[in-house]
Every structure is written in structure tokens, then in C-alpha cells.
Amino acid sequence: MAVTSRTEPVRGVTLADAWRSFRTAIGLGWAIEANWSDPFLFAVYTMAKPLAAAGILVVMFQVISQGQNPEFLQFLIVGSALWNVVFGVMSGLVQSILDDRERYRMMKYIVVTPSSLFPFLLGRSLARVLLSFVAVVLTMAVGVLFLGVDLRPDLLYLLPAMVVGVLAVIALGVFMAGWCLQLRQEAGHYPDAIAGALYLISGAIFPIDILPSYLHPIAYASPTTWWLETSRRGLLGHGSPGVIGGLSDGTVMLFLVLSTAIAIPVALAAFAWFMRRARQAGLLDMVTGS
């Protein structure tokens, strides 16, 4: 039958297609993550990076406080542990985009399929996201076992906080991925820079009150700030020092939900815009590198 004599309409893309693309991409992402080194080096990487990050803060604390003010140490460790998720999500999404465009040169082939790039991207980076949770657990375990972190989990509060918060972080990662699509290959380490900047305004490792007052609105607008606060309450049973710690659990959760509800559509719209711009400028199969 000739193409022109087709009688049935070409079917549109459905949720099932998106799910299939997502699921397939998960397998691909895991294959790539599992392939990069031998198991020993992989284990070292998984443990050394988050523990070193937390170690820096612990040493800074010990040098100054000499063991006084253990609540602040708990504050630091929880913030540092959870920050692995922020970094893992951002770098997972950005690296997927840049790898597929510049290294594997598969992005153009994925884009021309009926599946959207978006579920593919999410699936492709899921392995890194899950590995970042391993880092969270590891850091918390070291904190509890060796540094006196007093864990008092409230799962009813913690689990929804985690789910919503991770969605917010994924939204930030999606925004970054779209942005880095416009940039050159070296943008692969930009998530580090972004995570570092968010570190400053999210109350990750110091109370927001310490920031200059003109930065407070930015801090309070960031969903990561509320995610860290709700997670601290869900893990430690109490909030952070400062103004934010004085808010009720319900208020903090509400701010998390609201900020995430804004972040997600903004990120999706931005990603769509970045993709359109990439198509206009011919960036989808761009090969850069210097």
C-alpha cells in the first residue's frame, strides 16, 4: 500500500509512549552509570564525594566550636547530606543532555522520534538521582554513628516533604538542562556552580538570617530552602535556628508546596523554550569542545 493511500490517521503520541520512552531511558541511564568504572572505584566515588563534602563542614565546625553547639552540627550534616540530591539531580540532567549531544551524538535521533525528549531525559538521569540518595543515607549514617546526630524521623511529615522537594529539585535540574543545551560542552560542570550558588541561599549550611537582608527574599522564594527546612524537621524533630525555625510545620510545608507548584511549570515552560531555541539555532546536534 502506498503511503499516500493510508486510510487510518497517524496516531498521536500518548502517555504510553512517554512511559515507554521513560522506562527505556532508565535502562540506558543505568547501563551508562554502571559502565563507567570497576566496582571498587565506583564504590569509592559513591562514598568519598559526599563524605568529603560533609567532612569539610564538620572540620570547619570543630575548628571553631571545639565541639560546642551540637545542634548546629546536626544542622550542617543534614543540609550537607540532602545537598547531594540537588547536585545529583542537576548534574544528572545536564550531563545527560551534553553527553547525548556531544559524546554519543544521539540527541538528534532521539529528538526526531515521536517520543518527547523530556521523558527520555528524566529516565536517562534517574540512575544518578537514585545514587544521590545513597549519598544522603551514607552521610546521615556517618552523622548518626560518629557525630552524634540525633535522628527523630517523623515519616508522615518527612515523606511528602521529600517527594515534593525532589520534584522541585528536578524542576530546577530541568531548567538547567535546557539552559546548558544552549552552551558548549564544558557546561558539564556548570551544575556544580549552580548547586554551589544555591548552597548560599537555601539555608543548607547556615541559617538564612546570616545572609544580608537583600538576599532573604531570594532565599525564601527558593523551593530548596523549604525542602531543607521540612526535611530537617522530618529528620531531627526540630527546625533550623533563626526566623524560619519559628514558623509552624504546616506553614513550612505550605511554602514548600507553593514554591514547587510555581517552580515546576516555570521549569517546563523554560525547557520548552530552550528546546525551541535550540531547534532554531541548530544546537541539537552541535559539537563544541575546546
Place this chain on the structure above:
Amino acid sequence: MPDEPAIHARGVTRVYKAKPDPVTALGGVDLDVQSGEYFGLLGPNGAGKTTLIKILTTLLLPTAGTAKVAGFDVVTETAKIRRVINMVSGGEQSGYGLLTTREQLWMFSQFYGLANRQGWRKVDELIEITGLTGQKDQKVRTLSTGQRQKLNFARGMLNDPWVLFLDEPTLGLDVAAARDLREHTLSWKAAAPGRTLLLTTHYMVEAEQLCDRIAIVDRGKILALGTPAELRRRVQAESIFRIELDRLPHNGGINVIGDLPGVLSAVRVDEEVADGAASDRVALKVALADDSALTSVVTAVAERGSHLVGLAKSEPSLEDVFVELVGRGFGDEDGEESAS
């Protein structure tokens, strides 16, 4: 060292460790390419052509055997070899996308040790020669495939190499671009004595057009080596012509031709005469011991009242040679070399 071959290989073997079994990409290759020669390695995908080029360009060590380029050993004298060779591969996407054509070439001129001004001058010359003047300030990532390959070829000429290796250089190019590139290689070779080219290709036309000698390679071994004419003669020693006459010769018809000295056979192949041609027209396939017998054939048919309407020489292709040697065509190969 007088009359040293530009490329010398003896027993060159390359085995890749692969799972489940090791892959023998080259199984004892012997080759001598003389200085000033345009030499072709012709074979299907997976034959070992690229592996051999990688060994000769010092990218790969042979597992066994010896190889020399410009008299220098590929294992122990790599630094000297790299000063006198260059390499152009087909389908190359290397380079820095953010640089312009001119900048990209200049950068490589510096890698080959050209002084700054000399480098820019050389780059501008090569840009003009390869027809990239319109693209000289265009970023590399915006070049078309053909332009990219011209850029690669220009890069290959930057250091005036004594031996230039071309690994499927026209891969993916359209007819005009491929023809341009081939002409450039011939012009480049002719510009100075002693320049040697080693070309790997699976395009038979390319090998026949360009190469002084060809080695037919398959599964890591050289099956045959010689000039294109010598290789064809392996399959078909005689010269075969298809002759169309307006009518059969008088007084003897086809036997007039068959009885001539130097004619091995003459057979009617009328079903090959074009539709709509005059009904008396005949087509003959005539096998001659050599081309010189053709003159007597043409004279004989003219003397007996026939006129020559069409004449074409039928020669075996290099694929025919390959089939003769291996028992299968180029399209029946197993695919890409998996370990290279």
C-alpha cells in the same frame, strides 16, 4: 638510503583481545609501496584496511611482524615517522566546533611545527586550493560534510607529508565532492616527486581511477596485488568487445570474424540490440587474444559490406576479481571491524 620503499611491511599481524574470542584483524601482511606511488588497499568492511593504516600511522602496534614508513620503524621510531606523514580519514568529525575553518587549520599547523606566519600563509593557500575560500571564516560546526572533508584534506597537506594516508577519504561525499577530492590527491601527488599516497577504499572506481597498484584485502590478508589491469587479467585474460553491426558481413557472416587471427570467439547476442533498431542490425560478443586484433576485425567487417554501429569493451570489474578470489561479493561481508 637509495630506493627504500616508502612503506614496507613484513608479516604484519594484529590481533585484538575481544570477547568471547580474539579477533585477528591482520593475519601476516607483506607489502612494499614504492616512493612516488599511489597505492590502494581495496576490500570490504572488516577487511583490515583501517587496522593496517593505523599501524603504519603509529596509532597501533602490530602484534607481530615489522613495518617501516619512510624507512623508519613504526614501533621504535614513531617520532620521526610523525614528522613526515599525515592522515586523512573519511567521515571525520574531529576538530573544535567553535573555531573557524582558518583557525582550525592554523592550530594544526602549529602542531606540525610551522612558524606562525608560515602557518597562516600555508593555511590560506590550502583554503584556496581546496575551494574553501567562502567558508574560511565559518565555524567548523557549520560546515557541510563535503566542506568538512575538504578541511580534513587541507589539514592532511599542512606539513607537506612525504607519505599521506587516506582512509576512505570520500566516505559520505556526493559525486562532485568525491571527484574534487580525488583530483586534489592526484594534483598534490604530481606537484612534487617522491610523494606517496596509501589509499584505503571499498569503492572500486576510486581505486581504479587513482591507484598505480592495488592490493585486494579480505579478512586480514592480501589476496592479490598488482596494477588494475593486471588484476583484471587474473579473471579474464582475453579482451572482450561488444560490436554492433548494421548487418552481418557478406560471404561468411559471423565466421568471417571468428576465423580472423587473434579472435578467440565471436558469438551473436542479438537480444541485446536496442528496441526500435533496424531489423538487420546484429550484436556480437567477440573475444580477442589482445586488443590489437580489433583492427583486423573492424577491417574485415568493413570489407564485407558491414558498418560498425557500436563498439564497447567489456572488462571485468575489480569486484569480479574479488569474487574470483574469495567466492563472494563486497556486499556479502560480515560488517565493520568490531575491534577497531
Place this chain on the structure above:
Amino acid sequence: MSRYGSTTAKNPREAAEWSAGRVIRSNLRAVVGRAYPRVISLAREPSWLFFEIFLPFLAVSAFVFVYRALDAPEDFIGFVVLGGAMTAFWLNVVWMMAAQFYWEKDQGNLELYFTAPMHLMSILAGMAIGGLVLTSSRALAVIGIGSLVYGVTYDVQQPFLLAGVFLLTMIPLYGMGMLFASLFLLWGREAFHLAELLQEPIYFLGGINFPLRAIGPLAGVVMATLPLGVGLDAMRQLAFADSGVQGVLPVGTEVGILAAMAVVFLVAARMALGYLELLARREGRLTLRWQ
């Protein structure tokens, strides 16, 4: 001369004989050639100004505020600023040198480098120098802006020694980068993760945000292996001479260690690159992508 040029040598043997001077000049030109795309790409894609200058300054600020939250002495703010500036060079070493051969292999440039006559160290040096524009900008931004915004005061009593220690630190640091360039290619299938692995652990061992003495016996290990840590410790002693915080070892000793490291790492780099090339040629890895 023909349009297609010609050498002055009569035969390839003559053409292949390069004097020592020519080899050196050729390698120096290769350094310049490889630095060029790095420098020019900064001009053609200015996103680095935001991502590599402004954002890192914010990241350093985060640690400044940790010390503020702990009511730390002001000297510690200076430690963080100086340490943050030095991370710029470390990141250049890790991302712009160590991981670079891996990416070059993926792009198909590595085999072109191997078939060219210059030494690979020239290519790496070119990458490092080309990256210095960005790196130095980042370091200066962190120091300049950080010192202004956070009111850091320095007490530099030996400015030339301080400058000398900084320059001396760069040599083994970049030698280490060259060494890693080979090791990345040999060990890993993906440079990105290895590069990441060399960030926080090195910041911890190098005392980027705290005096190196604070990690106790580990500091001794650092003194023996990590030029970043040794250099930073010496520079802090020189930049904050009146600080009450002591270095691990006297400055003079640390200068000696850096000089020894310079030799060790450069020699090790050259050996590793030679071994890498041999292994790559033997196993056919130069052109195997994603391996």
C-alpha cells in the same frame, strides 16, 4: 613552488631529522596552538562569566557565612577566600586537563594528536595555559570581590615570596594534571565521574576552607602528595602572617616540598604519558570511543 607546496628536504629521511632546537620550537608552537581554541572560545561563548566567575564567588560565600554563623575569627574568612581562589586552579587541572584527553578521544582529535610530531605534554600545557585566562579571572574575582565584600585584611610581609610560592605551586599542580590525563584514559571509562571524585575529597584534604592542621595526621599525607594543600598552607602563612593559626610546616620546608613535587610530578607525567601511549597503541584504545 607548486600550488601544493613542497619541502626543501631531498628525501623523507632528511625531512625527519629535526634538530633539538626545532623540536623545542615545534613543541612550543603546539602549546600556543592548543591554547588558542581555549582562549578564543571564551570570547565566543561568554556564559563562563556567569558560571565560572559569578557563581563560584557565591559558592565561596556560602562557606564564609558558615564561619560567620559560627562566629569565627575574621582570619578564617580570609582562609576561605584564598582557598576558594585556589580551587579555580584545581578545577582547571581536573576539568580542563585531566578529563580533556578523554573528551578528545571521543571527538576523534586524540588520534590526530598522536600522529602529529609534537609531544602530548605540549598539548596538555596548551590546554592548561589556554584555561588560565578563565582560571585566573575566577581566582582574581574570588579574591578581589571576596576581600572587598567581606572585609578581608591581609598581612603580607614577604610579597615576593608569596608570589613565588604561588607560581611554584602551579608547576606540580599542572604536572599532576598531566599525570591524571593519562590515568583518566587508562582507568576510567568516563572522565566526568573521575573529575567529580577529585573535587570534594581534594578540597577536604587540601584544607580549602580550613587550616590544614585541623585534619591532624592526615595533614602529613597531604604534605607528601598534594601540591594544592602544601601551596595553600604556605600561602596562608604568608598572606596572613599575623594570624594565630599555624601552618603544618614552616614556609621554607613547604617550598622545598613543592619544588620536589614539581620534579616528581613532571617526571611522572612524562612517564605516564609514554606508558599511556604504549598501552593505547598496544591495545588499540586510542580510537575506541566510550572506553
